[in-house]
Amino acid sequence: MAKVISGFSKLSKQEKIDWLAKNFFNNQNEIIETIQQYWNADEGLQRLHDDFIENTITNFYMPYGIAPNFIINGKEHVIPMVVEESSVVAAASLVAKFWSTRGGFKTEVISTTKIGHVHFMFEGDKKDLFNYFEEQKPKLREATSSITKNMEKRGGGILDIVLVDKTEQLENYYQLHVTFETKDSMGANFINSCLEAMANQFRRDDIEIVMSILSNYVPECLVRAEVSCKVEDLGGENPEKFAKKFEQAVKIAEIEPYRAVTHNKGIMNGIDAVVLATGNDFRAIEAGVHAYASKNGSYSSLSHCEVKDGIFRFWIELPLALGTVGGLTALHPMAKLSLDMMGRPSAPELMEIMATAGLAQNFAALRALTTKGIQHGHMKMHLMNILNQMGATSEEKELISKEFENKTVSHSGVVEALENLRKKV
Numbered sequence: 111m112a113k114v115i116s117g118f119s120k121l122s123k124q125e126k127i128d129w130l131a132k133n134f135f136n137n138q139n140e141i142i143e144t145i146q147q148y149w150n151a152d153e154g155l156q157r158l159h160d161d162f163i164e165n166t167i168t169n170f171y172m173p174y175g176i177a178p179n180f181i182i183n184g185k186e187h188v189i190p191m192v193v194e195e196s197s198v199v200a201a202a203s204l205v206a207k208f209w210s211t212r213g214g215f216k217t218e219v220i221s222t223t224k225i226g227h228v229h230f231m232f233e234g235d236k237k238d239l240f241n242y243f244e245e246q247k248p249k250l251r252e253a254t255s256s257i258t259k260n261m262e263k264r265g266g267g268i269l270d271i272v273l274v275d276k277t278e279q280l281e282n283y284y285q286l287h288v289t290f291e292t293k294d295s296m297g298a299n300f301i302n303s304c305l306e307a308m309a310n311q312f313r314r315d316d317i318e319i320v321m322s323i324l325s326n327y328v329p330e331c332l333v334r335a336e337v338s339c340k341v342e343d344l345g346g347e348n349p350e351k352f353a354k355k356f357e358q359a360v361k362i363a364e365i366e367p368y369r370a371v372t373h374n375k376g377i378m379n380g381i382d383a384v385v386l387a388t389g390n391d392f393r394a395i396e397a398g399v400h401a402y403a404s405k406n407g408s409y410s411s412l413s414h415c416e417v418k419d420g421i422f423r424f425w426i427e428l429p430l431a432l433g434t435v436g437g438l439t440a441l442h443p444m445a446k447l448s449l450d451m452m453g454r455p456s457a458p459e460l461m462e463i464m465a466t467a468g469l470a471q472n473f474a475a476l477r478a479l480t481t482k483g484i485q486h487g488h489m490k491m492h493l494m495n496i497l498n499q500m501g502a503t504s505e506e507k508e509l510i511s512k513e514f515e516n517k518t519v520s521h522s523g524v525v526e527a528l529e530n531l532r533k534k535v
C-alpha cells in the first residue's frame with residue numbers, strides 16, 4: 111500500500127522518476143540512467159513530447175524506416191514506416207520494387223463517411239419520440255453551427271441525422287445515428303463536439319442521454335488497392351503453380367478465422383507502420399479494420415485473390431479513418447516529416463497509400479509462406495537482433511552474417527556460431 115500515491119501528476123519529472131526507481135527497482139541508479147539516456151538533448155523538443163501525455167518520464171524509441179519504389183496510380187512514392195518487427199520494411203521495399211515493373215498499385219477511395227451516435231433511453235410512446243425527432247432535426251443542426259462552420263468551409267460537416275429504434279435488441283434503447291464528412295481531419299474531436307451539442311439540444315425530461323461518441327467502426331470510409339498482372343509475368347520457376355497456391359492461401363484466410371487473424375495481422379504490419387509514422391490513431395484503425403473483417407458474421411480475410419484467364423489479381427478493401435491535418439499530424443515533427451515525404455497527401459490519398467502498404471505486406475507474407483516458408487526471411491532479418499543481444503562487435507557481425515548467408519538462422523545456431531568464433535580468436 112506504500113506504493114499508492116496521491117498527487118503524482120503534480121510531481122516534477124525528476125521526482126516522478128525518483129519515486130518510480132525507489133519503489134519498483136533495486137538498481138535505482140541504473141534505472142534512472144537508462145530513463146535519462148532516452149531524453150532528447152533539445153529541451154524544447156523534449157517538452158513538446160512530454161506534453162503529449164500525462165506523467166511522461168522519457169521517450170520510447172521505435173525505428174523509423176522508409177520503403178521506396180512504390181508506384182501508386184502511376185506516381186512514385188516513398189512510404190515512411192515506424193515498426194519494430196525486423197522484416198516489415200524490407201518486405202515492403204521488395205514487393206514495391208516487384209510490382210513497380212508490373213503496373214504498380216491501383217487504388218480507389220470508395221467512400222469517406224464517418225459515424226457517431228447519441229445513445230439514449232426512452233420509455234414513452236415511440237410515435238411521440240419520432241415526432242419530437244422530426245421537429246428537433248433542424249434544431250440539432252443549428253445547435254452545432256458554431257462547431258461546423260469551419261468544417262463546412264472545407265466542404266465537410268454533418269451529412270445526416272437519423273433516429274434509430276434499437277428497442278428490439280435492448281429495452282428502451284434508441285440512438286441518433288449521425289453521419290459526417292470530415293475532409294482531411296480524422297475528425298474525432300469535431301464529431302464528438304457535434305454529438306455532445308446535439309445531445310444537449312435533444313435532452314428532455316423523459317429522454318435519458320447515456321453517451322455521445324463517435325464510432326471507430328467506419329464501414330463507409332473505405333479504400334481499395336489492387337495489383338494485377340499476367341500469371342506468366344509473376345516470374346519464378348513455375349508462375350502458374352505459384353499463382354494457384356497464393357490464391358489458395360487467400361481462400362483459406364477467407365473461410366478460416368484462425369488463419370484470417372494472422373493473415374490480417376500481416377496486413378496491419380504494413381498499415382500500422384504508416385499510421386504510426388503519420389501520427390494517426392492506430393487503436394482506432396485496428397478496431398475499425400478488425401470489425402470490418404467480421405462484417406459478414408465470421409472473421410475473414412481483408413484481401414482477396416483471383417486467378418482467371420491467365421491474369422493474377424490481388425486486392426484489399428478496408429476502412430481507414432485518417433487525418434492529414436490536425437491532431438498529432440501537425441504537432442509531432444516526425445509525423446509532419448512523414449506527410450511532407452509523401453507530398454502532403456489529402457486524407458483520401460493517405461488512405462490509398464496505407465491500403466497499398468497493407469496489400470504489399472500481405473503479398474510479401476503470402477509469397478514467403480507459400481514458397482520458402484516465413485522463417486527463412488524472418489530469421490535472416492532477426493540475425494542482427496540476436497547478435498546485438500549478445501554484444502557482438504561489427505567484425506563479429508560481419509563474419510557471422512556471412513556464415514549464415516546460405517544457412518537457416520536459428521537463435522541457438524547463431525549463439526553457437528558466435529561462441530565458436532570467439533573461441534577461435
Ligand code: MEV
Binds near residue numbers: 376
Ligand atoms: C508476422 O508478423 C506476419 C505473418 O504471420 C503474416 C501472415 O502469416 O500472413 C507472416
